[in-house]
Amino acid sequence: MDKIIYIVRHCAAEGQSPHADLTTEGIVQAGKLADFFADLKVDRIITSPFVRARRTADPIADKKGMYFEEDSRLAERTLSSHSFEDWLLKLEDSFLDIHLKYEGGESSYEAMERVCKVVDELPDGSRTVLVTHGNLMTLLLRCYDERIGFPEWQALTNPDVYRVRVTEDGAQVERIWKEEALQ
Secondary structure, three states: OOEEEEEEEOOOEOOOOOOOOEOHHHHHHHHHHHHHHOOOOOOEEEEOOOHHHHHHHHHHHHHHOOOOEEOHHHOOOOOOOOOOOOHHHHHHHHHHOOOOOOOOOOOHHHHHHHHHHHHHOOOOOOEEEEEEOHHHHHHHHHHHOOOOOHHHHHHOOOOEEEEEEEEOOEEEEEEOOOHHHHO
């Protein structure tokens, strides 16, 4: 039942829209991220359909001589269809109460359900890179370590990489991205 999942938060982007591209800095970061993965064994690369995630996955795939797949279940979670001035507080509340759901949005629980299915469907023995977004990444990590929440989301960088090793005995979560990799 062993599988390894590398969960990647996309590189620096121009905004939050699904169509937001990487910034000039983000493009440079994506190249360094590809170098980071150069010596790691990877079977598949699956990405959110959002432009910034695809543009983060592309150099990794090129360096590996692979194609990436898109999966809409890796798209960022919608907190609400409304803009909130206190959105940060509302996001924090959604980590404290995973069933909390704002109008037009998705609860943390619902987002966790959809993203965990991606990992559940991966075959035993696989080594997969998942490229996604900060909120959804944190919720996916929480599927394997319930202590992960809002403070861990706040500590994420663009990009960021965690390795989750899933075994019969449970899962081990480890942040493997180091800021020095960008220097």
